[in-house]
Amino acid sequence: MSAVADTHAQDDHHHGPAKGITRWLLTTNHKDIGTMYLIFSFTMFLLGGTMAMVIRAELFQPGLQIVEPEFFNQMTTMHGLIMVFGAVMPAFVGLANWMIPLMVGAPDMALPRMNNWSFWLLPCAFLILVSTLFMQGGAPNFGWTFYAPLSTTYGPPSTTFFIFAVHIMGVSSIMGAINVIATILNMRAPGMTLMKMPLFVWTWLITAFLLIAVMPVLAGVVTMMLMDINFGTSFFDASGGGDPVLFQHVFWFFGHPEVYIMILPAFGAVSHIIPAFSRKPLFGYASMVYAVGAIALLSFVVWAHHMFTVGIPIAGQLFFMYATMLIAVPTGVKVFNWVATMFRGSLTFEAPMLFAVAFVILFTIGGFSGLMLAIAPADFQYHDTYFVVAHFHYVLVPGAIFGIFASAYFWLPKWTGHMYDETLAKTHFWLSFIGMNLAFFPMHFLGLAGMPRRIPDYALQFADFNMVSSVGAFMFGATQILFLVIVVKCIKGGEKASANPWDGAEGLEWTVPSPAPYHTFATPPEVK
């Protein structure tokens, strides 16, 4: 590559993107693939969001009005699966594709052809998954956690398609993770030691290891389901010598690291955005790296806190309670670091900073409810109620999703070469912020008052807060169309963005022109 051209400016003339559809089908360019991941993720976000609107519309009032319980269960299941595997994870892979080569000074990802394949597997997987909605017996209806035997002996015929889709997603994720690790470990610019890497790169490196560790476990658990359903085994059937609780152990061994997979890259991005808009270096870079590492390691030994009510022996119960509580320490370190970074800075509040600050506040609230859930005796009251729904939406919506929005606004000028419309973006933020809190905060009250999750209808004492929550959800949902408008507007035109449009932003990605040329860093930069 470097033999062909010396500078990126020249590169631009020699190697433009191919024309037409083949550019997207056959591309091995990390920027094109990153863009496709982001577009795919947003499409899935709208689809999963539409399903959430159906759920909230049914829960607007007590009684069954809009959908039957059977379809309601399909909606909760598909909403969860699509948001986790279709919206949040691909969004972060998209950001990784775009930003990691730019941040480490590499010309592209280490394995560009595999990169293309790992993207194109995703639309296939989701085509299969979404098509189950139109099959006889309907889509999966057993919740995104698909506990056996509800998902095996009692599952709809489409379960096998669901399993196949999960396998394909897993292959895609593992390949994506291998690519990230290979890129980060082999293609950093000279002089960029591990402890000089940008935090987004660090968090993604750790996330990629988590993915490689747990995606095979997910593949294993769905394969056991496949055997139980189609080949007469009894992994999860007690009458054949199996154990339904085994399913939960294996699933959550995947599932708990999975929730960190969905939040660690956001930690990294926010650790760039807060210093940039505070015009002050991150308070503790090294402790941030160690905290992420500690969270990742602990995530492997806390899985049974999802299972406090299944009847684990008391020694196990205590171990998982203590281990879970321990996660509060490195998480606390991160929050304190962000706050200390803002302290005595010179703060401005453009859209990326607004989303990042909201991220810190609301993620912390989700962390608090997480700490409460860690207390095993109290969890007997919280477990599988709306308190849990409130908790994980507080860490996923203002956590993962706000983290993604913050990143998108932060790097949009680099991607498109234009500034986005700040007024519209701030409107997007405030409507999202209000809508999100209106939707999810009352869920804490509902859970504490005793409303179980995953029910299509509820007792009368839960009516008022459910209505508030639905109004908030509709507001949040509708607001996201605005994001589409802002991005399209930004692609089409707007104020020209300089190479570094933000006062305090640092890193190699800001040394290349905006928009970033099709090929960058053909010659590696020197990092002091």
Added chain:
Amino acid sequence: MRVHAKRAGVLLGGLMTPALSMADWTLNMSPGVTGTSNEIFSLHMTILWICVVIGIVVFGVMFWSIFAHRKSPGRKPANFHENTLVEILWTIIPLVILVVMAIPATATLVDMYDTSEADVDIKVTGYQWRWKYDYIEHDFGYFSNIATSDDEIYNRTDKSENYLLEVDKPMVVPVGAKIRLLVTANDVIHSWWVPAFGVKKDAIPGFVNETWTRVDEPGIYRGQCTELCGVKHGFMPVVVKAVPQDEYDAWVAEQKEAAQRERELTEKDWTLEELMARGEKAYASACAACHQADGSGAPPAFPALKGSAIATGDMQAHLDTVVNGVSGTAMQAFGEQLSEVDLAAVITYERNAWGNDTGDMVTPKEVFEYKNQE
């Protein structure tokens, strides 16, 4: 700690109540009516207040920065970073708070796990979608079905006060006695929860979980299944009636007698009309959740019985399906769930209702013989 937490809870509740005219806007957990639920409540309040205090400190510093450290002409940002002392402090202090929190939590958990020396043993079995309560010492048991009508659920009539939280026959327990609950399930995983007791235990097919409770005050306590268990997960309430010991004893005697009468019915000579009448009720309780009251089912998971090959064909095959279930499908074995009378009534009903009109009838005695020939 606990007393403070309780006081704080009462104070919080007291501050909130007058402002809110409707009781429906419940914000917090209720302390409940058992020792366990009170302990859980105080743990909950303690950890909540710890979080509130940490939140005030952290968000306080943050909002101070947001308001006081904005960019303004001539403002120079500080450049400090990395301070080992600060970083050690904000690692150690949370750790200490967690240890303080873990101590009462451990004590409560140990207490919750002590199921020894129970006065009453009740086996709780989750079915799709109802609960069965077996009083082990007294050799009787019964199903507890939701009592809310479809008319209420589909908004064709006004909803009653305990909408979705009422059953035909509640679990009955004596006040003040230690009750051991042996929780299991017949089909998928369910979870038995009564918030006022602080008891939630998963009901897992093939495994028996133990838990216990001791109810201090007489009353009716309501809860719901809390593990997704299929279509009617939202429609399998738990209702427990706590009564004084003597009332409980009288109730047990009555139930034992009724169970005895039920057993004698097997010997009686039944007519088709009698079986049909009983079958309609038994069908509504045991079968209608899946196969629907009109026999139309919900294919493909739950086939229709109206005009089906099983319900209009060979009697032995029909008996086999109902008594032994169909393995690998959602069709359960009802042989142990229903009495011979009810089995006979259900099968007779299925063969003659909804225009199936085979005219066939099977007697409780024949069912008894069928079950014992195997």
